Amino acid sequence: MFNPESFIEEVKPQILKEVREEKILAAISGGVDSTTAAVLMYKILGKQLLPIMIDTGFLRKDEARKVKDMLKDILPLQIVDKSEEFISALEGISDAEEKRKKFRDLFYSTLSTIAKENGIRYLVQGTIAADWVETQGGIKTQHNVLVQLGIDTEKTWGFKVIEPLADLYKDEVRALARYLGLPKEISERQPFPGPGLLIRVVGKLTREKLEIEREVNDIIESELKDLGFSQYFSVIIDSQKSLDDLISSEVNVPVYVYNTRATGVKGDVRSYGKIASIPLIDDYEKVREIVQKITKYDVTHVGMIINDRKDGKYSIGIRAVLTQDFMTADFAKIELSKLQTIAEKIMRINKEIKEVFYDVTSKPPATIEYE
Numbered sequence: 001m002f003n004p005e006s007f008i009e010e011v012k013p014q015i016l017k018e019v020r021e022e023k024i025l026a027a028i029s030g031g032v033d034s035t036t037a038a039v040l041m042y043k044i045l046g047k048q049l050l051p052i053m054i055d056t057g058f059l060r061k062d063e064a065r066k067v068k069d070m071l072k073d074i075l076p077l078q079i080v081d082k083s084e085e086f087i088s089a090l091e092g093i094s095d096a097e098e099k100r101k102k103f104r105d106l107f108y109s110t111l112s113t114i115a116k117e118n119g120i121r122y123l124v125q126g127t128i129a130a131d132w133v134e135t136q137g138g139i140k141t142q143h144n145v146l147v148q149l150g151i152d153t154e155k156t157w158g159f160k161v162i163e164p165l166a167d168l169y170k171d172e173v174r175a176l177a178r179y180l181g182l183p184k185e186i187s188e189r190q191p192f193p194g195p196g197l198l199i200r201v202v203g204k205l206t207r208e209k210l211e212i213e214r215e216v217n218d219i220i221e222s223e224l225k226d227l228g229f230s231q232y233f234s235v236i237i238d239s240q241k242s243l244d245d246l247i248s249s250e251v252n253v254p255v256y257v258y259n260t261r262a263t264g265v266k267g268d269v270r271s272y273g274k275i276a277s278i279p280l281i282d283d284y285e286k287v288r289e290i291v292q293k294i295t296k297y298d299v300t301h302v303g304m305i306i307n308d309r310k311d312g313k314y315s316i317g318i319r320a321v322l323t324q325d326f327m328t329a330d331f332a333k334i335e336l337s338k339l340q341t342i343a344e345k346i347m348r349i350n351k352e353i354k355e356v357f358y359d360v361t362s363k364p365p366a367t368i369e370y371e
């Protein structure tokens with residue numbers, strides 16, 4: 001059993017020995033891991049810590065303000081707005097790994113500049129065990145995994161990285177967060193990836209897709225927040241797709257395949273396969289059987305269409321999963337009437353939304369995110 005008190009007793013002397021009197025930078029993304037890492041360091045090092053949140057332009061609606069508010073009595077958080085730089089650097093890129101790598105370079109060069117301006121040589125970040133296990137396994141380039149990939153952060157960016165949570169899993173981080181007195185909105189918060197909405201605008205990044213995704217995700221979060229799912233969010237993809245005759249005949253329903261790809265896991269390796277759609281089927285067991293057959297082909301995510309219309313450039317995917325450790329996950333069996341209500345709201349947001357689907361793939365063969 002994880003014991004937060006003995007965990008802190010163990011890491012505190014190590015951190016004090018390493019950092020001594022030096023200042024240290026903490027970058028917070030709004031998720032539980034980075035916030036817990038920063039608060040832990042603040043408890044140990046006090047004013048030596050400079051906690052910042054970079055507004056990358058890929059944060060959720062009003063996120064910077066909300067996180068600052070939630071932490072107002074706990075951490076003197078500063079928001080650094082770099083949204084325009086990030087969005088213009090990433091606009092037009094389609095490939096998932098290219099997006100992640102570019103985001104990572106920009107993110108750390110921004111931190112490097114801030115560190116240098118403040119005479120700081122240390123960076124604390126909230127990398128946890130699952131992050132580097134999956135990155136090392138080649139499933140994805142998680143933006144905050146550096147040292148484990150052999151990147152010399154001192155040489156590249158001028159700071160040494162400290163990762164106090166590197167051996168913990170999510171439930172242990174939450175236990176630590178509670179012990180540190182973080183508000184429930186943070187300790188129980190669903191994870192939010194560092195690259196944020198960038199990896200939920202699946203395929204080519206455009207400003208229009210990003211703004212629609214931000215609005216839609218806000219609706220999904222408020223509709224699903226009390227249902228107890230481990231993670232729930234939306235994605236946006238371009239709606240072009242074509243009927244796949246071979247897969248359709250195998251499963252006896254029309255299966256369409258989108259032009260956009262998404263990540264999955266096969267064995268221990270990453271796959272970058274197709275996204276498919278199936279019509280609405282009012283029986284999750286049957287859906288599960290069909291999905292099993294479809295994902296034998298080069299398909300990583302399957303969406304069940306909840307609502308659609310003739311025209312529109314974009315498809316919205318709703319994702320909700322249940323998981324203990326985020327290494328495997330089950331899609332949640334949300335009642336269809338609930339999904340229909342949410343889909344109707346989403347369709348009203350923008351006339352370019354052609355359809356809304358519900359992701360009915362578990363991890364594996366899908367990943368939780370799409371990129």
Ligand code: XMP
Pocket residue numbers: 134140141142143144191192193194195231326327363366367368369370
């Ligand atoms: P996947 O998509 O690999 O996600 O099944 C597993 C968990 O990790 C989160 N995730 C990230 N978190 N930076 C992060 O801080 C990232 O680059 C990143 N990519 C995925 C994801 O949201 C899920 O909780």
